[in-house]
Amino acid sequence: xxxxxIDAYDSFAQNLAQLVTSATGATVYTIRIDDFADISFLKPHxxxxxxxxxxxxxxxxxxxxxxxxxxxxxxxxxxxxxPVFGVxxxxxxxxxxxxxxxNRLGTVKHGLLSEIVHTGEGLFEGVxxxxxxxxxxxxxxxETGGDVEEIAWADDENGRVVMGVRHISKPFxxxxxxxxxxxxxxxxxxxxxxxxxxxxxxxxxxxxxxxLRADWKGQPREKSLMELQASSEGRxxxxxxxxxxxxxxxxxxxxSASRICEIxxxxxxxxxxxxxxxxxxxxxxxxxxxxxxLTQRISYSCGDNFMKLSYTGRKSSExxxxxxxxxxxIWRFLAKYMxxxxxTGGKDDSPFWGxxxxxxxxxxxxxxxDIPIKPRKEAEGMKRRLDVNLAFVERSIVLDGQTEKIxxxxxxxxxxxxxxxxxxxxxxxxxxxxxxxxxATPPPEPSPKRRRRFFETSLPKLPPVxxxxxxxxxxxxxxxxxxxxxxxxxxxxxxxxxxxxxxxPTNTWALYQQLCARNPAPYASYFRxxxxxxxxxxxxxxxxxxxxxxxxxxxxxxxxxxxxTTTYDSASLILNTPKERAENLMIVDLIRHDLHRLATDVxxxxxxxxxxxxxxxxxVSVITGTVxxxxxxxxxxxxxxxxxxxxMTGAPKKRSVEILQEIEETExxxxxxxxxxxxxxxxxxxxxxxxxxxxxxDEIVTAEDGTEKEVWRVGAGGAVTALSGPRExxxxxxxxxxxxxxxxxxxx
Numbered sequence: 001x002x003x004x005x006i007d008a009y010d011s012f013a014q015n016l017a018q019l020v021t022s023a024t025g026a027t028v029y030t031i032r033i034d035d036f037a038d039i040s041f042l043k044p045h046x047x048x049x050x051x052x053x054x055x056x057x058x059x060x061x062x063x064x065x066x067x068x069x070x071x072x073x074x075x076x077x078x079x080x081x082x083p084v085f086g087v088x089x090x091x092x093x094x095x096x097x098x099x100x101x102x103n104r105l106g107t108v109k110h111g112l113l114s115e116i117v118h119t120g121e122g123l124f125e126g127v128x129x130x131x132x133x134x135x136x137x138x139x140x141x142x143e144t145g146g147d148v149e150e151i152a153w154a155d156d157e158n159g160r161v162v163m164g165v166r167h168i169s170k171p172f173x174x175x176x177x178x179x180x181x182x183x184x185x186x187x188x189x190x191x192x193x194x195x196x197x198x199x200x201x202x203x204x205x206x207x208x209x210x211x212l213r214a215d216w217k218g219q220p221r222e223k224s225l226m227e228l229q230a231s232s233e234g235r236x237x238x239x240x241x242x243x244x245x246x247x248x249x250x251x252x253x254x255x256s257a258s259r260i261c262e263i264x265x266x267x268x269x270x271x272x273x274x275x276x277x278x279x280x281x282x283x284x285x286x287x288x289x290x291x292x293x294l295t296q297r298i299s300y301s302c303g304d305n306f307m308k309l310s311y312t313g314r315k316s317s318e319x320x321x322x323x324x325x326x327x328x329x330i331w332r333f334l335a336k337y338m339x340x341x342x343x344t345g346g347k348d349d350s351p352f353w354g355x356x357x358x359x360x361x362x363x364x365x366x367x368x369x370d371i372p373i374k375p376r377k378e379a380e381g382m383k384r385r386l387d388v389n390l391a392f393v394e395r396s397i398v399l400d401g402q403t404e405k406i407x408x409x410x411x412x413x414x415x416x417x418x419x420x421x422x423x424x425x426x427x428x429x430x431x432x433x434x435x436x437x438x439x440a441t442p443p444p445e446p447s448p449k450r451r452r453r454f455f456e457t458s459l460p461k462l463p464p465v466x467x468x469x470x471x472x473x474x475x476x477x478x479x480x481x482x483x484x485x486x487x488x489x490x491x492x493x494x495x496x497x498x499x500x501x502x503x504x505p506t507n508t509w510a511l512y513q514q515l516c517a518r519n520p521a522p523y524a525s526y527f528r529x530x531x532x533x534x535x536x537x538x539x540x541x542x543x544x545x546x547x548x549x550x551x552x553x554x555x556x557x558x559x560x561x562x563x564x565t566t567t568y569d570s571a572s573l574i575l576n577t578p579k580e581r582a583e584n585l586m587i588v589d590l591i592r593h594d595l596h597r598l599a600t601d602v603x604x605x606x607x608x609x610x611x612x613x614x615x616x617x618x619x620v621s622v623i624t625g626t627v628x629x630x631x632x633x634x635x636x637x638x639x640x641x642x643x644x645x646x647x648m649t650g651a652p653k654k655r656s657v658e659i660l661q662e663i664e665e666t667e668x669x670x671x672x673x674x675x676x677x678x679x680x681x682x683x684x685x686x687x688x689x690x691x692x693x694x695x696x697x698d699e700i701v702t703a704e705d706g707t708e709k710e711v712w713r714v715g716a717g718g719a720v721t722a723l724s725g726p727r728e729x730x731x732x733x734x735x736x737x738x739x740x741x742x743x744x745x746x747x748x
Contacts, residue, residue, distance in 0.1 A: 001026035002209065004049040006070060008033045008057025008089050011652040012135075012589050014596035015180040016055050016087060023191035026050060029218045033057070033068025039076075042069055046082055047210045051198040056088030056178060058489045058655040060138055061096040071097045074172060082207065083171040083198030085191070088136055091165060091174030095140030098148045098167070102138050107157050108722035109134035110491040111582030113183060116163045118152035122197065123164055123173050127189050132163070133181035133585065137722070138488045140165070140176065148172075171201040181589050182604060222597055225335035225640060226632030232327060237632045240339060243411050243680065245346035245353045248425040252406035254435025255428065257285035257399050258513065260406075261526070263427060264289065267509045270697070271312050273357050273391060274526040275677065275685075278537070279614065282522030283401050284350075286677065288357045288393035289424075290529075292316075298337070298356070299530055300330045300388035302367040307333060312391065312529075330388060331368075331640040334678075338636070341392070343680035347407055350398045354411040355680040358390030358529060359689065361673035365643030366661070369654050374661065385669065385696060389530050393677075395420060397428075406432075411680065462504050464744045465709070469497035474733065475726035477663050484659050485722050492586045492650040493660060495729070496668060496717030499737055501693070501744055502701060502709040508533050515693070515743035520614050523687035525675055528697075534670055535743065536692035539613050542645050542674045545635025547682040549627040551599055553591045555647040556688075557584040557719055558608075558619030561735040571617035572610045579723040584608050584619045587719075590646040590653060591623050598638050599625030615739045635684050639674070645688045648672035650719065670694040671715030690715070691739050714740045 003026045007013040017028045029049075036042040046052070052073060059066025066089075073084060074097035086094045092102050113131045118124040134154075139161050142148045152164030152175065164175045173194055179187030202209075223231075230237050257276050264287070266272050273288030288295075292313030300307040305323050307330055310316045326332040338356065346353035363373050364387045395417075398407040408424050410417050474497055481493040512526045512535045521537040528534075541554040558580035560571040574580065588607070595602050606622035627633040650656035671694065676686030695712045703709050716737035718729050 002049045002212075003028050004046070004052045005030045005055055006033055006052065006073070007031065007055045008059070008066065008068070008070065009652060009654050010055055010057040010089075011646070011654075012178060012180060012593050013055045014593040015589060016053065018596045018602065019180040019187055020053055020191055023188045024195040026195075027220045028053075029220050031218055033070055036069055039069050039072035043080055045213055045216055046080060048212045048216065049082065050202060050209050051083040051085065051195070054084060054086040054090035054093065056090065056135065058652050059089070060488055061089065061093035061102055067093055074098065081170055083194070083201055084173075085194045085198075086172075086174035087180075088176060088178060091162075091176045092138060092140045094165060094167070094172055094174045095142055095148055095162070099143035099146045100148060101141045103141060104486060104488075105137055105139055105158050105161070108137040108486055110137070110485065110722050111135065111586040112578055114154045114156060114177070116152050116154050116177065118164060122151060122166055123175070123190050123193050124152060125193055127186045127193075130184075130186040132177040132179070132184045132186070133589075134177050135181075135491045135586070136176060136488070137486050171198060173197075178589075181585070182592060182607065183585055222641070224631050224633040224637050225329075225332050226339055229326060229332045229336050230632070240342065243341065243343040245343045245680070246410050246414070246417075246421055247347050247350070247353075248408045248421055249347065250406050250408075250425060250429050250432055251404060252399065252428065252432045253404045255399075255406065255432050257287065259431065260287060260397060260399070260428065261509075263431065266526070267507065270314075270528060271530075272526065272528045273393065275357070275675075276516070276524045276526070277401055277522050278516045278524045279520040279522050284352070285399040285401065286352045286357070287397040288391060289395035289397065290391060290393070291395065295394065296392045297530055298334070298358075298388065298390040298392065299386045301384055302363055302373055302387045307388070335634075335636060338678060338680070339632075341680055342682065343411060346409065346681055349400065349403070349405070350407045350409065351681075351683050351685065352396060352398055352677055352679045353409055353681045354393050354396050356390050356678045357393050357676070358388070359527070359534065359670060359673050359675040360643060361387045361670045362644050362648070362668040363387050364673065365645075366657055368640065368643055369657060371654065371657055371661070374667070386530055386532065389532055391529055397424070465502040465703075466741070466745070467500040467502075468737075469499065471730055474730050478720050478724060478726040478729045480663055481659075481720040482722060482724065485720070490650055490652065490656045490659060491721075492583065493656055493663075493720045494648050494650045494717060495660065495720050496648070496664060496672065496715050497733065498666065498668070498671070499714045499716070499741070501712040501714065501741075502703065503712060503744065504707065505710055508535065511535055511693070511743050515740065518614070518742040519691060519739045521691060525687070527675060531697040532670065532694065533697055534675065534689070534692060534694045536675060536687065536689055537740065538687040538690050538692060539618065540647065540688040540690060542676075542686045542688045543635065543639055543642065544685040545627070545638065545683060549629055549633070549635065551595060551625050551627060551635050551638050552605070553595060553623045553642075554620060555584070555587045555591055555623075555645075556618045556620050557587050557647055559718070559732055559735060560617040562615050562617065566617070568610065568612060568617065575610050575617065575619045576608075579721060580619055581608055582721055582723065583719045584621055586651050586721075587646050588621045588623065590651040591642075594642040594646065595623060595625040595638065597641055598633060599627050601626050616735065634682065636678055639684070639686060643674065644672060645674060647688060648690075668715055669713065671713065691736065693740050693743060712744070716740070
């Protein structure tokens with residue numbers, strides 16, 4: 001049994017596909033609305049399907065570019081007719097194609113729940129009372145006495161709004177709400193009823209489903225990066241020899257990640273990697289020990305047909321690698337690169353044995369959506385920069401904040417590694433012994449106080465010059481976002497803006513220490529590589545995956561600033577309002593879609609829980625799923641197909657990113673990309689680059705007094721919905737911005 005899903009470039013389509021699969025047991029094949037130039041090219045394939053499902057999407061059925069072949073599916077006649085079920089835009093197109101109208105709602109419904117009234121028959125037989133999630137600013141109005149009639153509706157401030165329809169003579173049905181949303185009730189029953197009616201209709205008509213035609217190109221699942229690469233090379237997956245990890249460990253109570261970095265002379269080097277868990281729920285801190293002339297760098301700029309390999313150190317030459325050998329894909333190159341370097345023999349309790357560490361910036365994700373990146377303007381400081389900036393780490397040190405164990409690890413054989421493993425263990429053991437040995441001198445101050453004092457002695461002599469976004473312009477952009485939401489082009493837009501800081505040359509390690517002292521976070525990082533410096537105090541994990549393929553995504557949406565009078569209970573009251581929950585729900589459903597593309601057993605581990613951080617309370621959800629390694633699928637495949645992070649775009653993702661490119665005008669750069677690792681043990685963990693500051697080390701401006709200044713950038717923003725207030729959005733953006741600005745100007 002086969003069902004054809006026609007996707008209108010929505011970010012919930014794979015949730016719908018999974019719901020249809022679970023309710024029917026059929027295999028779902030997904031195409032896009034414009035995969036076929038017109039209905040005449042699609043018609044020959046329809047006899048191969050038991051039914052068609054038309055998914056939701058941005059835009060209107062009145063706009064050809066938004067709807068593609070869909071309106072013509074509803075106009076099929078004679079032997080071409082087959083059962084069709086439409087969702088949201090699908091319902092609107094059914095109504096529009098049969099003489100009805102599509103109007104704007106007075107009050108937009110995006111991520112909001114409504115109780116619906118229905119006839120209790122057909123689609124809704126045995127369904128009972130249900131609350132459902134709505135994502136729409138347009139609604140269908142059926143033609144009186146026409147071929148399409150109402151079977152469900154909602155009564156709200158918009159009056160009576162159609163929620164379900166059926167065709168009186170053809171096997172066509174539709175619902176306006178989203179049965180696939182994690183918060184919708186009765187979705188499986190409604191789809192199950194459609195399937196029963198579809199199969200009954202096919203039987204009555206004597207319609208026998210045929211085999212797929214030889215020229216059908218659609219696949220029921222996406223192929224892994226390694227499967228695609230192996231196929232292009234004419235070889236089978238697997239078979240590579242694994243490297244042996246060599247490890248020493250010690251009990252390191254009292255030895256911090258910062259102290260180890262200082263032992264490794266972090267302040268004296270231009271390239272350094274630290275991924276640090278400074279606050280709960282983070283557990284591990286990872287130090288990548290970069291060795292000049294040995295540690296390989298991997299870099300890429302979007303639009304190039306090549307990427308570059310070089311080695312850490314100032315005198316390294318670069319080697320260009322032609323990406324045509326990898327289908328033009330940096331992702332396929334990286335998948336093969338790591339496939340050839342997988343390892344065995346490391347400690348099970350260490351999440352990282354060595355591997356890739358670095359970032360994919362926001363534009364990397366934009367590029368992966370097949371959205372052109374605007375030309376970079378030299379005059380605006382947007383000269384050609386690296387969009388992918390990675391290092392392959394052979395030597396590493398991992399600190400377990402829970403057990404207080406320290407793992408010293410190398411991928412190099414003894415002959416190539418010298419005595420690094422043993423000498424590093426001895427040095428750290430000495431430090432650990434000193435930390436627990438009673439002394440006549442007072443013990444060192446607690447870490448946050450020590451970090452602040454260190455910063456204060458390293459402060460620039462002159463205060464920074466800060467160029468914040470213009471408040472009125474930002475609020476005007478919020479209104480522009482809402483005009484797109486009202487038109488049905490998006491459900492939610494994550495608007496951001498960049499603050500520039502001109503600062504006299506200063507100690508980047510001191511800045512990072514100050515950032516962590518004032519805004520401790522579970523996914524912090526001090527990252528310097530290839531002339532880029534990133535200081536991050538991110539509270540948000542984007543994606544992690546285990547060695548067995550279990551993936552976890554943790555979107556954060558909804559923010560309340562901490563004040564002396566704010567309590568957990570008072571923050572919870574604010575964060576559990578319809579606006580805040582709708583923000584989070586829209587991203588949850590988007591991320592479920594991203595995960596459903598490749599993973600099975602997708603479930604909610606946590607849904608809209610209030611969590612406390614150093615300067616804010618936030619609404620957090622956790623989604624999990626598992627990828628099957630049989631066909632070379634890994635968590636990295638999920639990463640490659642999920643960027644940019646949904647919490648930084650809005651939904652539907654592609655259309656929202658296109659809109660934001662127009663509104664924001666400039667690139668985001670490193671901000672709102674992801675930073676983390678992919679270990680040779682098979683695991684990976686990536687944060688969302690927020691609450692962070694970054695600079696390009698070669699970017700210098702000259703002040704009016706003739707002094708040279710570094711240029712730092714801090715991005716911040718928030719999700720704009722139909723319920724947003726422009727002033728409130730500006731204030732939320734400032735709350736997030738200030739958490740990173742504390743590194744430069746202290747508390748305020």
